[in-house]
Amino acid sequence: MSNTVHTLLQRPLPGASAIDGDFPVDDNVVAHLPGGTKVLSAHRYGSSAWTITARITAELVDGTPKKFFLKCATEEAGHAMMEGEFWAMTELYNTIPAAFPKPLARGKFKTENPATYFFLCEFAEMSNQVPDPDRLCARIIELHRKSVSPTGKFGFHVRTCNGRTPQATEWDSSWTSFFAKFMVHVMAEDFKTNGLWPELERTGARIVSHVIPRLVGALETEGRSIKPCLIHGDLWEGNTGTSYETGSIILFDAGSYYAHNEMEIGDWRCPYNKVNSKIYTKTYLRHYGMSEPAEEWDDRNRLYSTYYDIVYSVNHMLQGRSVRQM
Template sequence: MATAVYQAIDYGRHQPPAIAGDFPVDDNVINSFPMRTTILSANKFGQSKWTVTARLDVKQPDGSPAAYFLKCAAGDAGRVMIEGEFNSMSELYKTMPELVPKPYAWGKYSASPLETYYFLAEFIDMSDRVPEPNQLCAKLARLHKISVSPTGKFGFHITTCQGRIPQAIAWESNWTTFFTNLLRNIIALDNAENGAWDALTALEDRLLAHVVTYLLDNLTKDGRVVKPSLIHGDLWEGNTGTSYQTGDIYLFDAAVMYAHHEFEIGNWRCYYNKIHNKVYTRTYLRYNGPSEPTEEWDDRNRLYCIYYNILYSVNHRRQGKAVRQTAFDDMYYLIDKFAPFPEGQGPERIRDADRGTLSDERDHTRS
């Protein structure tokens, strides 16, 4: 998909000769900058499965240098991705500006055979090493604590995407209902992408009918309240960077929503992430502890991880089998604990000899 996007934006290239580099810059991108900004160069930067990305070096109106990050995607799916990312990063920047590069603009290319959309943000030169746990978790916990939902509800005002997949995040006042809708939507997308699997469907139906309701309704028993917290929504090590200049950790490629704060770190349980290392979860919990009932925290974490695993299965079709099987095991664990099948009625468990394997195909670049 990224190759097709680049071919589209390179079509009929008429880049002004004063702009050096190998990345074509559309007039609408140029017009996103303040008057009297001079674009000096535009060069491909990083790799991505679904978008193309570049670094733009400019001379600002006052003569000082600056650098910008440009991302492009094509078609209606590209519009949803780009608009969602711009709004995600804007919401994070508005809430906690030290946490993300500053977003500037998004829009549509004026000249391209495919409808092509762009996102423009501050460029920060960052390493892609795994983030230092203490700094990352302290910042993340602060985001979750200080953020305030503009509606008082869970969700977001516009669709956001993890990778190429849009999330079902319409505003909802009840967290159990919101998460049920979120999970049900991604299950439907997984079936469409990877095919029906009757045994998994049986578990999904029982999980949605019994386990989700039990675990998440308990969060609001005895007068307790679940606060809608702003979450990044796709937080793994590949969506973080550490500034070479300052050592500060930044987040990018956000897919935000207002959600139960624990949902954010369900992604850290997924074994294909390096952030799977338990030091991250333990450190986060020092800054922002589990919700009550605390004895069910690990079960909620497993439940939230199921969402991220199914979503990964949709985004990475070749690896869908192995990740679906992990979700299968986690569902069976929770069902056995909270809503067991009647004797002899549950689907067969997966034999070790039948398991798929997961190769390391995740790239650590900006998607």
């Protein structure tokens, strides 16, 4: 998919409107803009290994200038990515509108070869500086506290993706059970992508059969329970921005599901993130606290971080075999 999607920019697309800029906007995308919108230009914006992205400059029916963000991906894998991102961003936006660009639509290009899918949202003017710890954590804590699972369970109503990798998000009333299936799924994806690694297979089986029931299970025994919180699901500095207008944190490119809130910051332990500085984790814990048993927090955090390490290995195939051995 990563190679196919970039060929879209190498030739004119049937069904693409003739407008200024270097990005061909499919007519089905234009049809999902607010009624009467006049597209003025479209330019490539940002970069991604698995998608192509653009900024659309337009004029609303009342003459108001407006910008939109468009993301596209091809084939069935691209369909899953765009569908998952649309619903994840919709759930996040409905919970905290100020923190997320407003999602508008997802759909399929008019052109059929290759089959191309898109996600469309409002464009947010922001810098890509590393996020301020206090502002980032305030946003995430607000999300975790305000969110309410529509089923009272852990999971999501569609499969979301972390990068290009689909996640096992089927509803489950137990976080212990959900997380075990979550890990089994991502390890299977890794074996499929990078080949069988006997050491990981043995260790993974042991984690699922012994570590998760004991370590994660402790959260749901002896009268303890945890709230299913809506999490961003892929929270590193590349998926954050700082608004030029307000200075507030804006989040995007989500792979959300309802989870134990501590799952969110498991990603911050991974060495390839700039938010792996301890100040981010300490700031979050200072305001949100640790789940009980608190003395096992670091072990849980290490376990949660292994999910992000493995999914990173799946997403980055050329590096996967070396990355997963870290």
